Amino acid sequence: MKWPESMVLRCWDSLKHVIWSTPNVVPSEGEIERFNECALPLGISRTLKEPMTYKAMLFTLHDGSLPIYTTSLYCRGKSPALIAFDCSSNSTNWACIYNTRLAHPQQYIINNPTVFSDVTWQSSRSSRSANWQSSFDLQADNVLNGFFLYSLLLDKADHCWQLILGHDMDSQLKRLTEALMERNRATEGIGQESYAHACNVCCHIFKNEDAKMVKLHAAVCDGIQIGHPCCAVHDCKSLLISHTTCHCKEHQTLDSLCTITGCDAACETGFHTCTIPQHHKAEQVYYEKGTAMFQLRARLKRAGITAPADSVGASEIEDVPPDSVAANAADCEDKSSSNSSHVKGSFSHNVTHTQLLFMRPCGIILSQATLFGSEAISAVLQAARATFPTPESTPEYLFYDTNCKLIAHQCYNLDTHFLHTGQPVDVFHFKNKHKESDIHCQLFCNPAAFPELMQEGRWRFNTSICEQTNVWIGGYRAILQNMEVTRFNFYMDEMIKRRNRFVIMELKAKGRNPWMVPFDVLFPPGSDAHMDM
CATH class of the missing domain: 3.30.420 (Nucleotidyltransferase; domain 5)
Structure with a gap:
């Protein structure tokens, strides 16, 4: 209509409430063509283009997990609509429940074997999985990504806003991060x-x-x-470089130094500690402490009990003085006491x-x-x-x-x-x-x-x-x-x-x-x- 922008804005201010309250009207194919003819020269057309078709998995409640082809159309002016599902429990548990009880077609037969004892049923999931690039099993990451995406959509809907996500990310984790951070900032302090x-x-x-x-x-x-998880430096509030690192970007240089407190020597190749034997031993003990056998041997040692000759690792249990034997039954569940003479260090990020x-x-x-x-x-x-x-x-x-x-x-x-x-x-x-x-x-x-x-x-x-x-x-x-x-x-x-x-x-x-x-x-x-x- 060749109106100036100020005129368009005034008209929109006057008519927007009427337009938004009008019941949805589906335009005809001719109307869409006419709009595009007028809009294309002005650069305001919203034609969906650049179709991309790829294999995917559809996890359904009624028919289980199904292989599908999905096609996305790119629009330079609007964000694509996305649908996910809600989850407020452990993502691994939810995935396990779905995979064991819902992922199969006709899952009601599997879940009620007594009632359907005379029904012959065989799953074809295994054979189909071999011919498809994606697993037919729902993964824990799928559950969490669905929860975060669905929650973002609900939050935007509550405020009558749009959810706009980048389409050139290589993972859902990166694609959702900026939107999650935006919501986090809005919720801080008085934002609930x-x-x-x-x-x-x-x-x-x-x-x-x-x-x-x-x-x-x-x-x-x-x-x-x-x-x-947070930086291994005490009270540091900077973000970790990645979820698997020990330090933030500011303290990244500490990764190459011995992690034992008070030691500034460089780490030996393949270790988090320097060449000092005592520091090496501390690192070895740190990683061994996570094993059940180590914990059981330690209890046996504190109790002053000699292990059988054929006991696994019995030769590693040193003689214990008699005065270390538990004095009464109340000490049975006591935790191991720390030795102040032992070296201390940080071998992972803090929490x-x-x-x-x-x-x-x-x-x-x-x-x-x-x-x-x-x-x-x-x-x-x-x-x-x-x-x-x-x-x-x-x-x-x-x-x-x-x-x-x-x-x-x-x-x-x-x-x-x-x-x-x-x-x-x-x-x-x-x-x-x-x-x-x-x-x-x-x-x-x-x-x-x-x-x-x-x-x-x-x-x-x-x-x-x-x-x-x-x-x-x-x-x-x-x-x-x-x-x-x-x-x-x-x-x-x-x-x-x-x-x-x-x-x-x-x-x-x-x-x-x-x-x-x-x-x-x-x-x-x-x-x-x-x-x-």
């Missing part, structure tokens, strides 16, 4: 969809003795020792120390943060400030098991961010872990010093909610173990989002009246957090 949650379990509004309205919105903080959770007492998880080297107070404060970045977003009470140290750290650094937040220790830890003689702790962190936390002789808030939630997170330990950092964080955030939705559903069913605090109340216009969003 249930962040602004409040209900009459975690937020109490009442009149005090002076007839003034008081709001008590609490949060609880605690950590769980579950993590992902992050703690995942820190910030929660509401009702069970809603606000955020998670990774603590690399230790649960340092400075790192906890940094994570707390990221979760509650404005004065309006800070809770009236923040429960943490070592709040006494956290308060002291804030006072020393003149940090007034949580000046109007009470910081008691949760009831369980205060009763069992804190000394009565510590006046500072009793004054600022004893829950009993805050009478408004009591209602009719009972605590208003469940301050052990994090301890209870850690049991749930621990169930994912086998799945998260050794998972690459980007996928680790995405998986954690996705599980938290889904759990939060379930908790809200449960709260509604119990009449707990959940609601969302308006965004501009937590983050007033002009605040740094508001600008970041």
